[in-house]
Amino acid sequence: MAQVLFSFKPGVPEARRAEVLAEMHHEDGVLRAAVLKPDARHEILRRHCYALVEDDAAADHLVAALRQRNEIESVELPPRRRLASGQ
Numbered sequence: 847m848a849q850v851l852f853s854f855k856p857g858v859p860e861a862r863r864a865e866v867l868a869e870m871h872h873e874d875g876v877l878r879a880a881v882l883k884p885d886a887r888h889e890i891l892r893r894h895c896y897a898l899v900e901d902d903a904a905a906d907h908l909v910a911a912l913r914q915r916n917e918i919e920s921v922e923l924p925p926r927r928r929l930a931s932g933q
Contacts (some may be wrong), residue, residue, distance in 0.1 A: 848899050851882075851923075855917060
């Protein structure tokens with residue numbers, strides 16, 4: 847499993863953000879997409895979201911798809927951690 851972090855641009859209404867998150871569930875390999883802190887009082891915190899995806903390939907595909915969307919301000923793929931062989 848892998849994770850993708852992303853933020854919506856300021857000014858994107860919450861209803862539109864919810865639509866985009868719902869649409870993401872139709873992307874290949876996406877297991878879940880949601881707001882990081884849905885109950886946050888400050889709107890800026892409610893713009894930050896995450897998606898859990900099946901694997902690294904799905905994460906790469908989703909990052910590319912999110913970068914094409916006008917509503918998205920930034921997309922981040924957290925560092926992939928692997929155990930080194932022999933340790």
